[in-house]
Amino acid sequence: MSKKHIAILTVVLAILIDQISKIYIKTHFQLGDEFKVLGMDWFRIRFTENNGMAWGFEFGGKAGKLFLTLFRIVAVTGIMYWLWQTIKKKSHTAVIVAISLILAGAVGNIIDSVFYGVIFDSSYHNVATLFSDNPYGEWFHGKVVDMLYFPIYEGESFTFFNAIFNGADSWITIGVALLILFNKQAFPKEEKEIEQTS
Template sequence: MSLRNSILIIAIILLVDQFVKIYIKTNFVYGEAGQIDVTNWFKILLIENEGMAWGTKIPGEYGKLILTIFRILAVFGIGYWLYDASRKHSSRYLMVAIALIFAGAAGNIIDSVFYGVIFDDSYGHLSTMFSDQPYGSWFHGKVVDMLYFPICEGHFPDWLPIWGGQPFKFFNAIFNIADMAISTGVGILIVFNKKAFAKKTAVESYKPSQE
């Protein structure tokens, strides 16, 4: 698979990811008030987080800035990994996986870098794009999430220690297209590990790549 095709995958995912985020951000109110039930197990619900899994934050005044800079550096590293894999004519599995991970990471970085100065907040009203009163500053934007799959919910059995009788939901995470791309890329590396990292024979290495 060529580097050009990998870049095409990245561009498509970024466009879809940002289109969905901007649409949701400007047409949904934060939290339950803006929820749409697509099915019993699939809902559209706008939330925002600091950019880490499960809404985790790095404490301190510069925690968000540190996270954003770290993620930017990580994307540069992933970009070099993609270039190097292309130069070595690596397998299609590896190229697709890296492209997906790169696109997902870049998509969330766009939120973190720009959204704080582009949008106002979504609490109790619809957000405005290019607002005169943005909710944040450069590198301090929040990542927009909206895909919610509470497939089943109920209560833990009373006899269960600690959690007995408490409510639960599965699947409780809310995520976005970029998160899906990262998870899919990592999944490919795990499930198709041998094919992704297969080494070409000496004869194959001298043939032009057909991928």
Template sequence: MSLKKAGILIFVLLLIDQVSKFYIKTNFMIGEEIKVFDWFRILFVENEGMAWGAQIPGEYGKLALTLFRLVAIVGIGYWLWDSVKKKATAVLIAGISLIFSGAMGNIIDSVFYGIIFNDSHGQLATFMPEGGGYGTLFHGKVVDMLYFPLWSGYLPEWIPFWGGQYFTFFDPVFNIADSCIFVGFVLLLIFNKKAFPKEENKEA
């Protein structure tokens, strides 16, 4: 796969991610939900942490995560460029492209959303509000909306530790960017032999 094709893939995925977030941000209030199926819902939540809603505690946790993402995206970008230069397999380049687009999608939220959108609590957010955004540069919140509660109910009493408790599978709310990162890693994991072929020793 050429660098041009990888760039097109990244651009398309990044565009889908940002358009979906822009739509949710300007048409939903925090906590608002649309039930598509029993097992799939559009639920607007925001998080200040990692993928799948995980968070880093502490006053500077958010800033540290954003800076880490910026450093990581440079490393992933170099990995992509180097792989294309070395004419690596299409599977490897596609996997890296997916991971890069997902990481970049969440970086945009973390870096810019705090200054280009106002708050979504009890109101629809406005793009580039006159009174300023809800946060500052590097302190934006990541927009999540994809929710797949495949099963909900009380666990049997005989299950250790969690028996009798109400449980939802799958509970995290995520976005297109998270999906790209996940699919990219799974792609490299499943097709690792094709992605990272071992050179056969040649007899002299």
């Protein structure tokens, strides 16, 4: 399989897994619903939504949300160019997979932000309907669906790792981790320049 085909397959599969899991959660859970995976306290599915920033951070209201979504679209264009250049240079397969995962993760959350507000109704005290006649938002103002929760330790006043995230966030994290592991293959020019100046 060519490196181009590996990139396309990685992006398509990662986006599909992300979106299928989000749509399933939206159409089967009410906001705040939770269950323990295989009865494990430290691995749960908990349905939450946010406006698209880490840990649900918000800024600037509707204008801030629109800016964030448009910024992500611009960033995705840059990532696509980076991936294309990496394929042209016939870089290490792990690097191509890493950038493909980062691209898929970014696109996955953009889909939520751009479309979910106009294709779903509210999940508050309600299981959302796909292609609802009464959508909860508008174009470019959808909420990002999160569901993966790993509270490794829960005390009375402290929870270790209380972040709730989704497949798209996972792809970005895995992609960045791969780039760190294969940094010499990912950034060969920078490595040579450092050696020459030292």
